[in-house]
Amino acid sequence: MSILSIASNASAWRGYEYYEGKRVISWNQMDKHEFEGTVRGSGKEPYHVMIDTEHPKKSTCNCPHAEGKRIVCKHKIALFFTVFPKEADRYIAEIEEYEREEGEREQEHYDQIVRYVKSLSKEELRTALINALIEAEERDRYR
Ligand SMILES: [Zn+2]
Structure with a gap:
C-alpha cells in the first residue's frame, strides 16, 4: 500500500503540482523506508515532512491540515514524488x-x-x- 493510494484525489493532485513547482527545498534519506524533507507551503515557514514508505500512515507533516493526524497532505505527496520521480511519471x-x-x-x-x-x-x-x-x-x- 503506497502513500499515494491512501491520499485523497485532491491531495495527490496538489502534491503533484507542488512536486512540479519544485516546492521541496531539500530532502534526505533517514532510513531504508524513511525520508525527511522541507517543503515550501503557502505560509512563511516551510513545513517539515517525514514519509515512511513502508508504513505510510506513520508519515508526518507539521502543516495545519495534517499535524497530529494521519491525513496524507499534499506536502507528503510532494516529498514522495521528489524522492521517487518515476512514481510521479506513472501518476x-x-x-x-x-x-x-x-x-x-x-x-x-x-x-x-x-x-x-x-x-x-x-x-x-x-x-x-x-x-x-x-x-x-x-x-x-x-x-
Ligand atoms: Zn502537510
Missing part, C-alpha cells in the same frame, strides 16, 4: 490515460445520440421532441 500518465478514455466515452455517447436522432422519421422526431420538452419542463417544475 500523471494514469491521469492522462483516464482523461483520454473519458473524452472517448463522451464522444461515443454523443455519436450514439446523433445516430439515434438521424434514424428517426419525421413523425417519430416530432413525438420524441414533444416528449423531451415535456420532460424538461417537469424536471424544472419539480426541482
